[in-house]
Amino acid sequence: MKGQVLWVFMTALVAALFAASLLVGPAGLGLAESLRALFTGQGDAVVLVMRDIRLPRAILGLLVGASLGLAGAAMQGFLRNPLAEPGLIGVSATAALGAVLALQTGVAALFALALPLSALAGAALSVVLILLLAGPRGGALALILAGIAISALAGAATSLVLNLSPNPFAAMEIVFWMMGSLADRSMTHVWLGAPFILGGMALLLSTGRGLDALTLGEDVAQTMGLNMNRLRLSIVFGTAAAIGAAVAVAGAVGFVGLVVPHLMRPLVGARPSRLLPAAALGGAAMVLAADVAVRVIAPDTDLKLGVLTALVGAPFFLHLIWRMRREEA
Amino acid sequence: MRAFRPSFKRVVLALALWAGANAAAVADAPQRVVSMNLCTDQLAMLLAAPGQLISVSHLASDPLSSSMVDEAAAYPVNRGAAEQVFLMRPDLVLAGTYTAQASVDLLRGLGVTVVQVPPAESLADVARQMRQVGEALGRVAEGEAMAAAFEAATAQYPQAEAPATAAFYYPNGYTAGSGTLADEVLNLTGFRNIGADAGMTGGGILPLERLVIAQPQIIITSRPYPGASRSEEILVHPALRAVQDAAGKARMTDADWVCGTPHLLRAIAAMAEARAILAPAP
Known part of the structure; x- marks a missing residue:
């Protein structure tokens, strides 16, 4: 697909999935009835369902998906490594740990921003660790191994904290933090997450030019006037803010950041400045589609988003490893 | 109740026997009852004779689940593990039907009498359980009185016309x-x-x-x-x-x-x- 057509198509796809997310739900409302309630605020209970239950869910699906796709593309560009992805390299897991710590220590109850900030701090910590352990010259193996170690550690710490909680439900929520879900979120979560997600995404989108230059190699890029330190800081804080806030409100949804950039590359080309916005749209479409699917497949149970994204993403991941092996051989 | 030594309890038992009142029931009645389920905890605390119940589950002292936190403070607590319960040398264990099935099987294997009380799913179940626990404790009259009072109390609510x-x-x-x-x-x-x-x-x-x-x-x-x-x-x-x-x-x-x-x-x-x-x- 060329030029404008692709962008129009992607935007239309995201808009259609956003609408589907608003119109699909266990309450089984009529189309006209739900749209009237959403836009005019007429019809009591239907308005509540549309504006307070489905709208925040659709908005969060859009934001969480976009931030995951964008962060995946940015990390792959910066690390020049096709396996970089917030879920696989432990960023989502440490963000979840940060969020769980804020909730279980009670800090999140004292001031609301503590939840996204603490998740952001967790995410930032792991991005820095990853850059140290498997920086641009670290290679795929170092990246994945460091990611496995960080994910395992953060996952274990999260489980420990939740198991020690005096709340009997907390331990049951380990799966939410590892798989992610948008069920029964409210506008509160949107207000809490959106500023950080949008800020982080703006920072990541601003790295497009720098990442373009980086494709020529670090030395060439620096002679072209690229400020590596600034680029690094933008990647770290952009990813931490976007992923941290997304995980704080929706849990860790895996594989979106891996699959989407690879799907978009053949369509927009490998140039990061074009890939980044395309990956954001693709990520939004993937998470919105997954969130509609969980409601269609199992309307009365909270099927986790990560289940569907992993069903698509994990085989894709295996395929990538297979291809890399063949190239190395 | 820890203060009651077996010898003292035997004296109490002897006195009861000597009194002659429902002598047969008392002789058959279990003397060391351990309850390991929140609901049997409360029924046993209400129905048991003094000294008869020697331990209740830890949930009995959780104010979010138990209506008898103050009463439960007087009993040693068990966490429903077979080992802990067995070492209390019970002659009757009261348990639920869903939880701790492995512990119940183990205790039965060790020769302990276990009475399992299913969770109440209706008001009729409630009265039935009061009688069941009363019977298991050898306190048939107390169980019957409690069940009858419960039935009478629920019977006074009239059928609602417009719910x-x-x-x-x-x-x-x-x-x-x-x-x-x-x-x-x-x-x-x-x-x-x-x-x-x-x-x-x-x-x-x-x-x-x-x-x-x-x-x-x-x-x-x-x-x-x-x-x-x-x-x-x-x-x-x-x-x-x-x-x-x-x-x-x-x-x-x-x-x-x-x-x-x-x-x-x-x-x-x-x-x-x-x-x-x-x-x-x-």
């Missing part, structure tokens, strides 16, 4: 449908259960959307546990709040709702009071 709508809403969107004790309490006190209307049998998940659309006149939620959980966040969801505000007074279930004991009557009375305040259903 108001009500729904239970617990963490994770869990609700009680038909065939539950909670459902029967609603029906008894003049309510129609939204969960049962939604076609639910037993407990299950009612999506928040469907609860909002059903607009029950009263929503009964649970008291949050200490510490945070995402499961309980649904209870402060703005959409649920809006329905609760429209419904007027919000109610919460407490420990009185958990088990089929005489304390359930307090919960029933509270619901009847809530029904009296509400205007009749349209």
Whole structure:
């Protein structure tokens, strides 16, 4: 697909999935009835369902998906490594740990921003660790191994904290933090997450030019006037803010950041400045589609988003490893 | 009760025998009873003879689940593990039917008599259990008296002509449908259960959307546990709040709702009071 057509198509796809997310739900409302309630605020209970239950869910699906796709593309560009992805390299897991710590220590109850900030701090910590352990010259193996170690550690710490909680439900929520879900979120979560997600995404989108230059190699890029330190800081804080806030409100949804950039590359080309916005749209479409699917497949149970994204993403991941092996051989 | 030494207890027993009153029942009655289920804990504390019950489960001292926290403080606590219970040398163990099945099997294998009491799913079950526990403890008359009093108390509620709508809403969107004790309490006190209307049998998940659309006149939620959980966040969801505000007074279930004991009557009375305040259903 060329030029404008692709962008129009992607935007239309995201808009259609956003609408589907608003119109699909266990309450089984009529189309006209739900749209009237959403836009005019007429019809009591239907308005509540549309504006307070489905709208925040659709908005969060859009934001969480976009931030995951964008962060995946940015990390792959910066690390020049096709396996970089917030879920696989432990960023989502440490963000979840940060969020769980804020909730279980009670800090999140004292001031609301503590939840996204603490998740952001967790995410930032792991991005820095990853850059140290498997920086641009670290290679795929170092990246994945460091990611496995960080994910395992953060996952274990999260489980420990939740198991020690005096709340009997907390331990049951380990799966939410590892798989992610948008069920029964409210506008509160949107207000809490959106500023950080949008800020982080703006920072990541601003790295497009720098990442373009980086494709020529670090030395060439620096002679072209690229400020590596600034680029690094933008990647770290952009990813931490976007992923941290997304995980704080929706849990860790895996594989979106891996699959989407690879799907978009053949369509927009490998140039990061074009890939980044395309990956954001693709990520939004993937998470919105997954969130509609969980409601269609199992309307009365909270099927986790990560289940569907992993069903698509994990085989894709295996395929990538297979291809890399063949190239190395 | 730790202070009671076996020798002293034998003296008590001898005195009882000497008194001659229902001598046969006392001789057959178990002398060292351990309860390892929240509901049998409370029935046993109410029905047992002094010194007969030697331990209750740790849940009996949890104010969110137990109506008898103060009474439970007088008993040594067990956590339902076979090893711990066996070392108390019980001659009767009271247990539930769902939890700790492995412990129950192990205790039976070790030759301990275990009486399992199923969870109460109806008001009739409650009375049945009072008699069952009374019988197991050799306190047939006490059990019968408690059951009869319970039956008389529930029989005084008249059949409601225009039931108001009500729904239970617990963490994770869990609700009680038909065939539950909670459902029967609603029906008894003049309510129609939204969960049962939604076609639910037993407990299950009612999506928040469907609860909002059903607009029950009263929503009964649970008291949050200490510490945070995402499961309980649904209870402060703005959409649920809006329905609760429209419904007027919000109610919460407490420990009185958990088990089929005489304390359930307090919960029933509270619901009847809530029904009296509400205007009749349209």
